[in-house]
Amino acid sequence: MPTAPALTARWTPLRPHPKHDAIYRDESRFVVTAAGRRSGKTEVHKRLGVLLACRDLRPDSRTFFCAPTAPQARKIYWEDVKDLVPPQLVRSINETRLEITLIWGGQIIVAGLDAPSRIEGGNLDRIFLDEFADMRPHVWPRHVLPALGTTGRAGRAWIYGVPEGRNHFYGLAKEAQDPRNKDWRYYHWRSEEVLLPEDLQVFKDTLDPLTYEQEFGASFLNFEGRVYNAFDWSVNAIERLSYDPALPLIFCFDFNAAPGSAVVCQEQLYTGNRPEVAPVFTAVIGEVNVPQNSDTRVVCNRLLQDWGHHAGKVTVYGDASGGAEGSAKVEGSDWDLIAGPEGVLSRHFGTRFHMKVPKANPKIRPRVNSVNGRLLTMSGHARMLVDPEAAPKTCECLDGVTFLPGGSAFEIDKKGSEAAGLTHWSDALGYYIHFEFPTPSTGHDAGVMSAR
Numbered sequence: 001m002p003t004a005p006a007l008t009a010r011w012t013p014l015r016p017h018p019k020h021d022a023i024y025r026d027e028s029r030f031v032v033t034a035a036g037r038r039s040g041k042t043e044v045h046k047r048l049g050v051l052l053a054c055r056d057l058r059p060d061s062r063t064f065f066c067a068p069t070a071p072q073a074r075k076i077y078w079e080d081v082k083d084l085v086p087p088q089l090v091r092s093i094n095e096t097r098l099e100i101t102l103i104w105g106g107q108i109i110v111a112g113l114d115a116p117s118r119i120e121g122g123n124l125d126r127i128f129l130d131e132f133a134d135m136r137p138h139v140w141p142r143h144v145l146p147a148l149g150t151t152g153r154a155g156r157a158w159i160y161g162v163p164e165g166r167n168h169f170y171g172l173a174k175e176a177q178d179p180r181n182k183d184w185r186y187y188h189w190r191s192e193e194v195l196l197p198e199d200l201q202v203f204k205d206t207l208d209p210l211t212y213e214q215e216f217g218a219s220f221l222n223f224e225g226r227v228y229n230a231f232d233w234s235v236n237a238i239e240r241l242s243y244d245p246a247l248p249l250i251f252c253f254d255f256n257a258a259p260g261s262a263v264v265c266q267e268q269l270y271t272g273n274r275p276e277v278a279p280v281f282t283a284v285i286g287e288v289n290v291p292q293n294s295d296t297r298v299v300c301n302r303l304l305q306d307w308g309h310h311a312g313k314v315t316v317y318g319d320a321s322g323g324a325e326g327s328a329k330v331e332g333s334d335w336d337l338i339a340g341p342e343g344v345l346s347r348h349f350g351t352r353f354h355m356k357v358p359k360a361n362p363k364i365r366p367r368v369n370s371v372n373g374r375l376l377t378m379s380g381h382a383r384m385l386v387d388p389e390a391a392p393k394t395c396e397c398l399d400g401v402t403f404l405p406g407g408s409a410f411e412i413d414k415k416g417s418e419a420a421g422l423t424h425w426s427d428a429l430g431y432y433i434h435f436e437f438p439t440p441s442t443g444h445d446a447g448v449m450s451a452r
Helices: 018-025 043-053 071-086 139-147 168-177 197-204 211-213 297-305 334-339 344-351 364-375 392-400 414-419 424-436
Strands: 030-035 060-069 090-094 099-102 109-110 126-129 156-161 184-189 249-254 262-270 278-291 314-318 353-355 382-386
Touching: 018 030, 018 043, 018 184, 030 043, 030 168, 030 278, 043 060, 043 071, 043 109, 043 156, 060 071, 060 334, 071 109, 071 197, 099 314, 126 139, 139 156, 139 168, 156 168, 168 184, 197 211, 211 364, 249 297, 278 297, 278 392, 278 424, 297 334, 297 344, 314 344, 314 424, 334 344, 334 353, 344 353, 364 382, 364 424, 382 392
Parallel strands: 030 156, 030 184, 060 109, 060 126, 126 156, 249 314, 278 382, 314 353
Antiparallel strands: 090 099, 099 109, 249 262, 262 278
């Protein structure tokens, strides 16, 4: 990418990459880019959009910077775009509507496409669509493409982001790679091509190989198989694990009338001789499985039967919704039954009892990523082991839960998995893992390209 004029202090040098430069110079009408996290795609498109808008002297020109939602768009674009536009070219700035009006009348607008009508009703000369895989599939064919088709004034679009399985973003990427589509161009690069090894090491140490390949390799992977793809019986479930009475005990809950389920863990030091196991790991040392006629009280009593002798700290994690379909109907919320003034576990363990439950459950994707990253990292380390005899249903879940065939990315096949009696134990475990060991934020591209 050629050196941009020092229009404002925000125009800092970028780490060079030939495809950044190619995008900057490309005059194709539709440009699709799949690139790894933090590899500069958003920054390059911000700069390109501002330059094109500032060179378009038509009084009714409009340039849009868009993301899936309005809050995302504001976070990704607004402050940076304001800082990139030379102040001498600005007539006015509307902080409410996220609009910059240039001195000749042209506009630069930041918008979320959760309300796609925002881009309609006027000229659409150019639009930049970030995190396109997270946008609703109908946004492009029903709203963006028609708005770009003004007779005698065809607009241009730049579509970019990180893949999310093989959804609508994958469809446009394929279209852009078809040599018959002369108006289209496709670009791809991996994060390793831009970032330094030390920048990526934290992600290699925490993300599983498949998630890393999607997020930083920008690969369109087919998520139609196992949800917990990093689970390997020969790595994660081949040895008996011991209970350490000196360490805190962890109870993980997923609320169901049947089966009643819970998972028991400890964070332990590994004393075995397998080099692939991390020095500190999550040890799944037990579970509760009550196939029929269960409720939260039954599950808690089963936990006390097996673990009530524990003399140390006990912490509970689990479903933030509190099991609205279960015990809550007749006895109060499930969390009240566990941790309320008369809660089964809180009364038994007293001041040694603690709970860590967020106000809302995490989304499926980050929860699954956190579990996979604990099972096996890109660096080859297993940070979670499951005792195959003490926690057999947990092993079955991690091995057998699948994605919904033909569904969107990260849509778990609940009916198919439920028929086999699965998902509950892996869900319960996932609430804990994601609370304490979330995969690090992959962040956004803004600002990471500054030269060192």
